[in-house]
Amino acid sequence: EPEVTQTPSHQVTQMGQEVILRCVPISNHLYFYWYRQILGQKVEFLVSFYNNEISEKSEIFDDQFSVERPDGSNFTLKIRSTKLEDSAMYFCATRLGEGSSSEAFFGQGTRLTVV
């Protein structure tokens, strides 16, 4: 069964450092998302990406965040100058097509710990 793959599964970084979280989407999916889940809290939308550009971003997704799909396969989330409050589980999700009935497939997540 096709799946969304995220690497690394865990990342520990020092405050102020840059991190890149990677996601390999399901091959024929066209819509990509990043979500964040701070420990004990709900899953929050960060950004959606389609046709090589951001479709929508939340208030959380400020200038320290960026996304790209540099090689047509990996979908990355970069966090510049990490802060303690960036510690969370980050989920990548992908959808096959347009339409709100199309379900999202989620990766296993990357647990980011900023120390």
Added chain:
Amino acid sequence: AQSVTQLGSHVSVSEGALVLLRCNYSSSVPPYLFWYVQYPNQGLQLLLKYTTGATLVKGINGFEAEFKKSETSFHLTKPSAHMSDAAEYFCAVSLITSGTYKYIFGTGTRLKVLA
């Protein structure tokens, strides 16, 4: 504004007892509704979804949910809880905002199954 409300952040049931996890939504348009399950240290796995048609939908692991438009609810049930059902459950609505589709998640309900 569209939203999803899950009543009860923690629910405990005895093994073999009925599981009922509540989800209410607010939406100005017919919603597409989803339940996801998150096992410890894992990603989000789709349990079931409602798009159109039959209002009672069956999912994996014996779970089912009924869409009740009059009550704006999509409660998740399972007749007999199993120890392996212990996990966090998220209700989500899929909607379009600013021209793009995304999920809005509820705050989650942690299910504990007692032996």
